[in-house]
Amino acid sequence: MENTSNTTSFKGSFKDWLHAKGRDPKQTESSKSRLLRLIRAAGENAANTIRVRRIQGDDSLQAYNAFSMFYGVERSIFTVTNSFLVPATMGGETDKQALVLIGPPGAGKSDYVTRIKALYRTADPIPYLKHSRVHDNPLNLFFMVQLVAEKQADAESENDQSIDFAARVDAIKLEILESLGLASLLDFNDASLKSILTNAGQAHTLAGVAKLDPNDLVSAVVAGLGLPRSTRNAVGTPEPLVQDLVLGVYQRPGKPVAIGDYPIDSMRFTDDFSGSNGIVDVAEVQPLNFDINEWIGSENMANMSRFQEGDPRLVNLNGAFNKGNRGLVILTEGLKNPPEAQRVLLEALQGRRVKLPTPLAGSCFFDGLIIIHSNEGEYDKFMKVRENEPYADRFYRIWFPYPLEMSQAEKVIRKFWNSSEFAKPVAQGGVHVDPDVFPYLARMEVLTRVDKNSPVPLNIKVDAYDGRSMRDRGMGMKVSVQDLRERASTREGLEGQSPRETNKVMQSLAARVQGRGDTVTTALLRDAFRDWFKQTITDEKKLEFMMKIIGNELDEVRKKNLQQLVLASLVDGFKDECQQTWDKYLDNVRAWASNSSVKSSAGYSKSQVGGDESFMREIESDPDWGVTSAEAPKFRAEIQAAVNQFITEHGAKNIPYTCHQAVQKCLERFVLKKVRTGARLFSSSSARSDEDRRKLSAAKFRLVEAGFSEWSAEELLREAEENSDFLVER
Template sequence: MAEERTMPLVSSIAALQDRTAYEALSWEGSFEDYLRIVRERPAVTRNAFQRVYDMIIARGTEEYIDSKKKIVRYRFFSDLAADKDAVYGLDIPLQRLVHVLKAASQAYGPEKRVILLHGPVGSSKSTIVRLLKKGLAAYSRTDEGALYTFEWRLPKDGGVEVFPCPMHEEPLRLIPQELRPKVIRELGLGDERCRVHVEGDLCPACRYIFRDQMLRSRGDWAKVVEHVRVRRLVLSEKDRVGIGTFQPKDEKNQDSTELTGDINYRKIAEYGSDSDPRAFNFDGEFNIANRGLIEFIEILKLDVAFLYDLLGATQEHVIKPKKFAQTDIDEVIIGHTNEAEYRKLLNNEFMEALRDRTIKIDIPYITRLSEEVKIYRKDFNQDRIRGTHIAPHTLQMAAMWAILTRLEEPKKANLSILQKLKLYDGKVLPGYTQDTVKELRKETVREGMDGISPRYVQDKISNALVADAEGCLNPFMVLNELEKGLRHHSLITSEEQRKRYTELIAVVKREYEETVKNEVQRAISADVDAIKKLCMNYIDNVKAYLLKERVKDRYTGQDMEPDERLMRSIEEKIDIPESRKDDFRREIMNFIGALAVDGKEFEFDTNDRLRRALELKLFEDQKDSIKLTSLVSNVIDRETQDKIEVVKARMKNDMGYCEICATDVLTFVASIFARGDAKG
């Protein structure tokens, strides 16, 4: 009875299975079948570097200009498919990494180097490698990323013994090296897009079996490969196939067999000798990572005894298993380390050979605000945080503080570190150009290599969510939590550094004040029709002023002199002095003219500076009628309350506020107005 109830559910699950895909991934055939596959799709014979590079490029790229420099963004690292491991704001370091992989894929030299990702803690080094490993596993399951290995089917005791190649080698290695160029040429293997080039010899176990079968068949190679079955190879870190990870342990417990394999003592009795490669476990990380990628976690913590294995694997693409000859490998070797360990490398003369065979790629912290925010949005969004609203600007302010700690103080006079942050984020500030941003970046020494890591910020946001947020998490809760945590931060090395980080929190709080003041002003002056009307009036007066004409009064129809008081009341809101008013007015008219040339219409919000001035002017005209300051008193009349509710509704509908944070922000801004701090 229970079985009857279960079967429909099991059948439902079974119906979801893609049997066609399973069969494709489980394909096996003869060596002849494989040669036909190679002729049709020579890309199946690519080496590890070529495969990793093609995998990245297959996801596509985007190009954009940053400070007059063309940057390529590789979607592989930021694709939605990357899920929680997406990497943001590191396009330039990732571009360097991909260039190294491209050069290695074309055998220009980097394939004989260790790729070393170097940077401060929490800068996404391990995330980048994790993406490469996950991506490679997924790519091997696609038609474009398909690769193959083989196994031996040998007669034994009236049956068949199956012996898979322990290092998942390329089947074409079964062709004797001296025949390979001729075979590839005469069989037409490869094309202009992908040249078939097979390097290296069989692993000791397969070489032993190959020699034995050649003896048995009296040198008939065709009979030898009759015992070979080629099968599809699916890379998997969990199954230890083609993807390896090595993490150094305590120096006293490190053993090179973890990298190159060890003798299987149980099989010695079966095969009669510990020199028989079939009695050897080729299960070291170098062995199992063959055809794919090996990650060295904290690579510079490796014991010096491991150095020779690593150097051979890097430079010669060979490893030396115990009691056997050097064995060819085909894999990308990538490691990562932090600053402290790298400094040790520089001071360790025993590691000089490793330094010489290393391509170091700096992975700094993000220095672009909009990219840093994406990290926190990934973990703290309304889909994941149920029951607690995250107030607007909460994550932005946390990200702003984190980036400020990473930036070096600008050397330019009159440029604050906050302005520098905004310029880096692509904001346009009066008097500064893209050339300024280039100069700012050039003058830095270690920008992005010091400061607060995203992990610290994530931890403190989590603390604030649990401890303080009752229905809504606001920026002050997070900033206070960040400041409180500085007292016990293990990576802050001096009191001076702690003081600087605390001062930067004050900078962010002031910026937040300005931001919410502007938002409340916008909410109060959000009457679009009124702003449009004010804008048209201003433009008409500016046009008449510049052309030395009179302007027609829309109400009386009379020709009037341009309304200087109106124009100045708007311009003063964005600090346009009397001496610069003509320049600003010409700038606006030129802007409108340029839009017209492009066939575009001018709207009040097309020009940010003018929009801001209009909003402030309208706010000034309306704020007295709303009496926002009455929020901080105990007495609010019904009419004022209704107007405040309208403003609050705009904040909730248009700006992402909830009832709690909208009320809090209005009260906060009202207290600023009550102090007389608000502009205008």
Template sequence: MSTVNGASLMQFLGSIQDRKQFQTLNWRGSFADYLDLVAQDPKVTRNAFQRIYDMIMSYGTEEFIDAKKRLIRYRFFSDETFDGDDAIFGLEIPLMRLVNFFKGAAKGYGTEKRVLLLHGPVGSSKSTIVRRLKKGLEHYSKTDEGALYTYDWYLGQVDDPATFDWRQVPEAEWEKCPMHEEPLHLVPLEHREHFLAQLNEGHSAEEQVRISGDLCPVCRFHFRDLMRRYDGDWTSAIKHIRVRRLLFSEQDRVGIGTFQPKDEKNQDSTELTGDINYRKIAIYGSDSDPRAFNFDGEFNIANRGIIEFVEMLKLDVAFLYDLLGASQEHRIKSKKFAQTDIDEVILGHTNEPEYRRLEHNEFMEALKDRTVRIDIPYVTRLRDEERIYNRDFNRKRVRVHIAPHTLEVAAMWAVLTRLEDPKKPNLTLLQKLKLYNGKSLPGFTEDNIKELRKEALREGMEGISARYIQDKISNALVTNQEEGYINPFMVINELESGLKNHALINSEEDRKRYRDLLATVREEYTEIVKNEVQRAISADEEAIKRLCGNYIDNIKAYTQREKVRNRYTGQYEEPDERLMRSIEEKIDIPEARKDDFRREIMNYIGALAIEGKTFDYRTNERLHKALELKLFEDQKDSIKLTSLVSRVIDKDTQEKIDVVKARLIRDFGYNEQSATDVLNYVASIFARGDTKGNY
């Protein structure tokens, strides 16, 4: 019987609490204590752009070459250990542009004065990128490397500032800075130059502290009031300050703001810059008293961090004007107050129709000039698209068995809809997909791949979104829940049936093109599964080794102009030309090239022997494939797969089919039902005599 009860659960929760970590994250100190922190680690004073860039780089990078182009993958976006649900795949080039924007802004090269606009088709990961940045900032602010600070005011009376201890003030009597500003803003403007010269002495240019901006209206009011109280004694006034650790939180509206467009009649600019608190006017007597104003607009609360504008170009024009000063001058204008300094990244995202409207609006030239647009296209590399669906429909989340290649064919169709038809007459769209996915094709080089990408200017900006594919896979899972599994054909049927009601497909021509591409995917899947069954049938390692040994003996004798000893009769015979050609033809070695291929194999074996290594057919991909195909050809008739169609199966054949099925389950990821279906499907192909391709 379980001994778990309320008391034991309470004790367990108490034991796993990390009080030391809590105290670290809720650090409190005097202004002098904060200056100690700044002197030890100037990075605590970074601006928003520097902090985001450092956050991204803290996760590390990896370089790789794609079609002779050096690309950088930023683990912040792709590392699933950070946030697997938001991991981004296949967008290395747009993300490199994004990080370069932050790098330039962090170094003060000008992009810090721009609005960053992510632009692309629906479902292309624009929101995901922003969401990851926001979550990343929340997490980063809780680390030692990402620590930042703000301050609170104590406005009560102090008998003797020299002996005043801020620790004795009750928590309820502290008033927070509404815009959680950098504490160094409390250094008076007229003294900053001398202060910084003293602080930065001995530090390199990159380590030097800079102070940008001034106090918000509320803090400015309190500061002036205290300075008057102490007859201009700054050291006494600053005793009323308590510095504390600042933790970003979108939920608590600290350092992360989000603004969404609403109905035009209900849009109100006070949502961005704050509004008058009418209840407090009665207390303070004026609507221009900063204490009677709520500095809680999205711009205000996002200070020190990031503000997201959802579907930014759907905003009323009056809202977009607010972005001009916020981006270029890093200032916002609240009602009844002078311009207020802000330090935040302004990031919006929009789709193509909205952006085209901006392009044709001559009244928005100023905004266009202050905007850095980064295109976020759909993924055009098959393996990356497949990773998206593998993440969303993995075994931990989905209890229904997903047959091999189910997610692959869905991803294949999605990518095909996004690719532009190649201009090369000898290249199909499917072949183009394979080239992009890293597969080598005869007659095409990496330079050709670069050309293909260069000529396709809008590739990835149109087509079917991953969101549609995810919905249809979900439908297939629900519809076939009783079956216990789904296979590629179930998903293909869902994808096709949804086209007639797809809200974003406006023409019958597009629908026809997408259906034709589904037919292409069906054909490709048929070839894949035929090849897989062939490999399962010919997976007899001993038989392949024997066949390989026989082939090697014959080509050795052939190249050295010798005879081969028949291992059964002991007689010496001419090399078996029929055997050698039956293997070589499986991988399209023409008669004119057979001598070259045989010498190539013998030279390879000789080179291994010099190094003291033994030849293994598995290390030569082409030969391995040829041997499998030959063995399959020799065995397929003995297994009699076509008998599955007639359902007349003798005991010997059934045993052989069960062996193949077991291999499909063990080696290829099928379950009992899906393996049976695959064998039945391939058997029906044989029964029709459709054995093109590898057969």
């Protein structure tokens, strides 16, 4: 026996495995249980959890580290984990359902599946019955106890007609179980094991277990080993090749392999070019080109003349549902497959079995997570067909919408952009992107996705969806994301600008500016999107709406943001002032959380116990953010979680004020209020003094320092100079 415990890989006999690893749930868990365990092992993302709960208004939501690179779809991922996987691991109905992911293009469905595949690849090696072409669960051998006993009793009865066949079968079964050492492994005080034996009218002993029918015997062993109930759903009859080796019919006539001696090997989940083990991605095929053998395996033509009828070697179990057993089967556009394929799918879900290819009859056991990618149109079309009604109970549908939070939409856009060569530094052939570009694009996307029938202006709604709780100007009415979500259409987030399309326009612009400024700016993007919409949108009403978004809502915010950028560039020590204010605010938040006094060396006096509430509220009640007194505790808890997350990820003791976007904006506006003088930013260029020129030169330097290119900094200052609205007080 070879037992490499450092990797939990195992090679040896079934009996040795049973005593060394049989009680470890990870060895024999179901495919869905394995995924849930891998997700939970990565832990909860505390900062994201607090943010999502505050914005969604649902304290049950969780964000997971395993999916930290997914933005704006936390609720969908939580639903899969909590409402699909958890019930499945408890033996619930979802254990017999396929996960159907539906949503608009670019919403993250494919990336989500890719991440699940990656999680499976991180799993420890799992044991399987050697020679099994479907990587049978070792516990599947317990289904062979009855068959071996019947075969042996049948052979004995041919020589002795007086043998009580049934009694002899039970006696042989007991001998097999005793040879495996089950008497010392099973816990006969286990409530589930007791219940099984009592219901069958058997004694609470190993002899009682031996008298059970095959299904109850397996259930009793699973319970007695202390394994979760869901493990029982992952155990079934082994594939024909394994059965034949144990019974000694075709491959080793008259020389069966004893159950206790059957070899156990280990495998890792892979989906590389060398072959798939437990992870199979089935590409979309046209119905006319569909080959059922790609799903269930095929006839082995080379062996037709070598082996007799019934020999399991007459078929290759190399189909998607064979390779994906105990792991993951992904069906891309799986609802387009013909009825023949859908019957295989239904049987795998409902009956946990996959039929064997011709010429063998019967089926082999299947335990796997089936994920189907589709789109709304295909799903609706499929479910409208009367013959497909049985699938309604076998599909667990999850919507993957576009992000409706601007901060999350921005992360998605950055993710797309960073995957291209354009994201490289200019010196390496890339293109510079101004710091206000990604927020600009994110706002544009969300403006196209939110329900247009809104009780407040769309920009107010977008800000509310990003977590701000504010008052609509002139209405005196409090606006919260919860109120707006309740009034919105259920289709909100399922339509609108795709991040892929956004990236396409941005890359097209990037190609045009290479060698001509080498910079992507919001002004250039505004013009690029106007041209794009005119070229691609044929619906007049939609075109009118998109042009209105670009020219009104988006430009209004763009000007306001640029005004603030220019203002900040004209303030000496602006960043230092923001950082000092942040340090003071953070010290007070910590004092508030610990109900202690501020202990700081920053140069300001110690506050009362619990922090300086008036100072904290002055920052938090920023008119464009509007955190109320009632909301302040949750907001501060979110700040602390974000800081802790930053420390964990970066190992830094000095926390920059830019670590939390909401606070960054509040702090910058707070500092700007202190430095406004009421004078115009720019005097006439013809009457510009040396001091004016020094100020503008310093402003350009600070803009470059803030992330603008020299070319775009000059363009921005020129725009500010030509715009009469650029006042210090506004």
